[in-house]
Amino acid sequence: MAQRTYNHVMVRHNLSIAAAAAALFVLAWVWPEGAEPPASATTAVEPTVSGSSAPASAGDGEADATGAPEAPSSAAEPSDPVSESESPPAPAPSPSPVAAPAATMYEGPLGTRNRTGDDRVALTFDDGPSPKWTPKVLDMLRAQGVKATFCVIGAYAEAYPELVADIAREGHTLCNHSWFHEFDLGKWSSEEIRANLQRTNDAIVKAAPGAAVAYFRHPGGQWTDRAIAVAADLGMESLHWTVDPSDWNSKKTQKQIREHVLGRSGPGAIVLLHDGASNQAEMYGALASIFAEFSRRGYVYSAL
Numbered sequence: 001m002a003q004r005t006y007n008h009v010m011v012r013h014n015l016s017i018a019a020a021a022a023a024l025f026v027l028a029w030v031w032p033e034g035a036e037p038p039a040s041a042t043t044a045v046e047p048t049v050s051g052s053s054a055p056a057s058a059g060d061g062e063a064d065a066t067g068a069p070e071a072p073s074s075a076a077e078p079s080d081p082v083s084e085s086e087s088p089p090a091p092a093p094s095p096s097p098v099a100a101p102a103a104t105m106y107e108g109p110l111g112t113r114n115r116t117g118d119d120r121v122a123l124t125f126d127d128g129p130s131p132k133w134t135p136k137v138l139d140m141l142r143a144q145g146v147k148a149t150f151c152v153i154g155a156y157a158e159a160y161p162e163l164v165a166d167i168a169r170e171g172h173t174l175c176n177h178s179w180f181h182e183f184d185l186g187k188w189s190s191e192e193i194r195a196n197l198q199r200t201n202d203a204i205v206k207a208a209p210g211a212a213v214a215y216f217r218h219p220g221g222q223w224t225d226r227a228i229a230v231a232a233d234l235g236m237e238s239l240h241w242t243v244d245p246s247d248w249n250s251k252k253t254q255k256q257i258r259e260h261v262l263g264r265s266g267p268g269a270i271v272l273l274h275d276g277a278s279n280q281a282e283m284y285g286a287l288a289s290i291f292a293e294f295s296r297r298g299y300v301y302s303a304l
Contacts (some may be wrong), residue, residue, distance in 0.1 A: 116304065130280060147300045214236060
């Protein structure tokens with residue numbers, strides 16, 4: 001009798017274990033992936049980590065000029081083509097920028113910086129200063145309450161020091177764009193690159209004593225590891241861009257420049273423009289409507 005009772009208990013015990021195992025198997029099979037388990041569960045389930053999104057584009061990948069700039073000159077330049085009807089309204093109040101992952105800031109060529117790092121948009125102006133167009137750009141930026149970044153050529157900084165001083169005085173950021181827009185600078189020896197960049201920095205600081213030169217932008221975006229390393233050794237971050245409308249190209253119209261910038265800019269974008277080069281009239285003509293649309297979108301600006 002005792003033996004039969006013992007056997008009956010063991011059978012019930014084994015059946016209970018089998019039923020519990022089956023229930024756990026069914027629960028594991030039907031439970032949605034990544035869902036939080038009920039409080040009664042005895043084992044915690046780690047949430048599924050989704051893969052990161054595809055990296056942002058390093059930019060349009062276009063060079064910022066087709067050849068070396070002309071020597072500094074005070075000759076008369078084209079008249080202002082902007083119509084009064086394009087005068088933009090004052091910027092609308094915008095929300096505070098949202099911090100972005102640091103990794104998304106450095107997806108330019110060879111790990112150069114091509115985004116602001118948050119929702120702000122940065123306007124950058126290359127190949128100046130120009131005695132005709134830099135003052136006009138500064139006037140428009142002042143009217144809009146916008147701070148920008150100016151990547152200046154050393155020879156022009158030496159020729160027009162008062163313009164560099166104006167840029168610094170109005171709170172804009174200064175960037176080294178080489179001594180005379182040498183496209184192949186990055187292929188030079190480290191000593192030659194250093195001499196070129198230091199000469200440019202010296203001209204900038206002489207024009208605007210105490211100004212910081214925080215960035216270096218390689219002419220044409222033709223980056224090399226050597227140029228990046230030398231710039232870093234001189235305390236400069238290598239600055240690329242997100243959007244390049246090729247506004248230096250004399251074949252580009254005001255409409256093409258405007259549509260390219262507006263069509264490809266978004267939060268965090270660094271926009272490449274030129275207050276120097278050879279097509280400033282069309283670039284300047286597009287600026288008013290670019291500001292108007294950026295204001296409508298609620299963009300906040302960064303001087304980097």
